[in-house]
Amino acid sequence: MxxxxxxxxxxxxxxxxxxxxxxxxxxxxxxxxxxxxxxxxxxxxxxxxxxxxxxxxxxxxxxxxxxxxxxxxxxxxxxxxxxxxxxxxxxxxxxxxxxxxxxxxxxxxxxxxxxxxxxxxxxxxxxxxxxxxxxxxxxxxxxxxxxxxxxxxxxxxxSWGRTHSGCFFCFFQSKYEWVRLLEVYPDQFAEAEKYETIDPATGTLFTWMEDMPLETLRDPGVQADVKQKHFVRQEWLKSRKGNKRLVETFGGIEVEEPSNNGCLICHL
Ligand code: SF4
CATH class of the missing domain: 3.40.50.620 (HUPs)
Structure with a gap:
């Protein structure tokens, strides 16, 4: 055997x-x-x-x-x-x-x-x-x-706000994570942008996020809005969970638990 x-x-x-x-x-x-x-x-x-x-x-x-x-x-x-x-x-x-x-x-x-x-x-x-x-x-x-x-x-x-391992352009990331990718790894953000296209025949958008192209996140006003919403959500989660699990301090760094279900192979 x-x-x-x-x-x-x-x-x-x-x-x-x-x-x-x-x-x-x-x-x-x-x-x-x-x-x-x-x-x-x-x-x-x-x-x-x-x-x-x-x-x-x-x-x-x-x-x-x-x-x-x-x-x-x-x-x-x-x-x-x-x-x-x-x-x-x-x-x-x-x-x-x-x-x-x-x-x-x-x-x-x-x-x-x-x-x-x-x-x-x-x-x-x-x-x-x-x-x-x-x-x-x-x-x-x-x-x-x-x-x-x-x-x-x-x-x-x-340590910089991403919640998942996996491809840098992974569609499982939140808008906040995309903004942080732009700030921390601008070259990878630009590379991810290059994958987004519009079908000239139908006008269909092929984007990583469901509702907007990545280019939108280059606008400082949009970035500020995304961050504001992220921090408001974190505060709300902290208040609901008594600051347990969803945001923990580990080695002096706030660690956020993923807000969505990634995949078991890519995101463990
Ligand atoms: S689901 Fe996995 S393979 Fe697909 S983009 Fe995300 S990390 Fe990459």
Whole structure:
């Protein structure tokens, strides 16, 4: 009988990083993988290099056979969205499935005990998915404790207002996150803008946000409005939650929990 493989997927995010560290000594023959779209922020690649050092083992980078631009062309410039998430399937899920092949695999996923997240998980019959944080009752505070006590700290994106790992142009980000991307990584914002088009025949807009092109966020007045609404929302959330979980202070930095459900492969 062939040996069961143990695989922990990393996204460059805090939960999957904490899970990798949590499992390091529990499953010594764990394989660590990262599905690389090639469109992550450089800081994510740098953080993953740090994770490798803390794990004391290599992370295998899985690359899709064809990149984002190839598939965008196939989809007729139809940008992915929460309702049409072709990018996750083709750039993350398929490379992962190709990597495991027909082997019996246990896949470790970092959904926390305080989450009800669902998302794209492979349904291959030879794959069993387990959720150690759920099983062991590890919640948001527990994840933060693992990152803090290990010494690795948080992924850098959390320090400047982004809530997710994943592609820098990910449509799951809020308007506030787009504004912060413009401020912190203007070149990546400009690159994301180049993907937005108008179909000359129909006038249909292909934009990352549902209701406006990214260019709109270059207006200082719009930026101020987006920030104002963001901070008002944060205050409201703090008052409702008693300043628990949605905004926490970690290492002197306010860390905001994502306001939407990203995907399990990209955003853990
Ligand atoms: S990070 Fe966002 S844009 Fe990138 S593959 Fe995942 S869902 Fe798609």
């Amino acid at each position: 062939s040996k069961i493989r143990h695989i922990c997927g990393l996204s460059g995010g805090k939960d999957s990083t904490a899970l990798a560290l949590y499992m390091r000594d529990r499953v010594p023959d764990m394989e660590y993988v990262f599905c690389d779209t090639g469109r992550e922020l450089q800081e994510t690649y740098d953080y993953l290099a740090l994770v490798e050092a803390f794990l004391g083992t290599r992370i295998t980078y899985l690359n899709p056979k064809q990149d984002f631009d190839h598939w965008l062309d196939v989809f007729g410039n139809y940008l992915p969205s929460p309702k049409a998430r072709w990018c996750t399937k083709l750039l993350k899920l398929k490379p992962f499935e190709a990597y495991i092949g027909d082997d019996e695999v246990i896949s470790y996923v970092g959904i926390r005990a305080d989450e009800n997240r669902t998302g794209l998980i492979s349904s291959k019959p030879n794959l069993t998915t387990v959720f150690p944080f759920k099983e062991d009752g590890i919640d948001y505070d527990g994840v933060m404790r693992i990152l803090e006590e290990s010494g690795i700290g948080m992924p850098p994106y959390l």
